[in-house]
Amino acid sequence: MRGSVSLFMDAPPEVVWDVVSDITRxxxxxxxxxxxxxxxxxDGPTVGARFRGHVKRNGVGPVYWSACKVTSCEPGRDFGFAVYGGGKRLNTWRYQLEPRDGGTEVTESFELPSSLPTRIYWLLLGWARGRTNEKGMRQTLERVREVAERDAHRSD
Known part of the structure; x- marks a missing residue:
């Protein structure tokens, strides 16, 4: 009930972190x-800060707002948040950054809470949602990489 995707970015961790922790982007x-x-x-990334995300599920719908709370926040290293629905944590998303070869290895991950309903859902439909999440994480990281690398090389 978890998954992750990693991607190397030719940008320092501080630049990448500024991009992934700016939820308004x-x-x-x-x-x-x-x-x-x-x-x-x-008004910015700190542990306990709250935000809401406007979601179009699977890129087609339904459309809804999700309540979120920052759960990990270490500049240049780690940014994570939990997504809530009906007062319960539904999912946790995280970006972990590791310096490597003059750039940054970025891992985006998700983890669903271990509950009976979640385990049943994951058993029946998890393969499809897991594949969708993996594709979405890869697309997100590729787009982040474009911006982070552009920002990093702008200061060269």
Whole structure:
């Protein structure tokens, strides 16, 4: 009930982190979440900060808002958030950054909570959702890479 995709970016971790932790830019990268905004007095990435994401499931619908809370926030290293529905954590997304060969190895991952309904869902339909998530993570990281590498080389 988890998955991940890694991609090398020719940009330093600090530049990549600035891109992935700016939730207001998610619409540039994600194939499903087309906008996000900080809420409840939050205005940037810190553990406990809250935001909401406007999602078009599978890129076609339904369209809905998801409540989110930042769960990990270490500049240049780690940015993660939990997605909530009906007051329960539905999923946790995370970007982990490792310096490598003058750039950054970026791993985007998701993890669903281990509950009976989630295990049943994953058993029946998880293969399809897992494949969709993997494709979406790869597309997101490729788009992040374009921006991060452009930003990194702009300062050269």
């Amino acid at each position: 998610i619409g540039e990268f994600s194939p499903e979440t087309f906008e996000a905004e900080w809420v409840e007095g939050s």
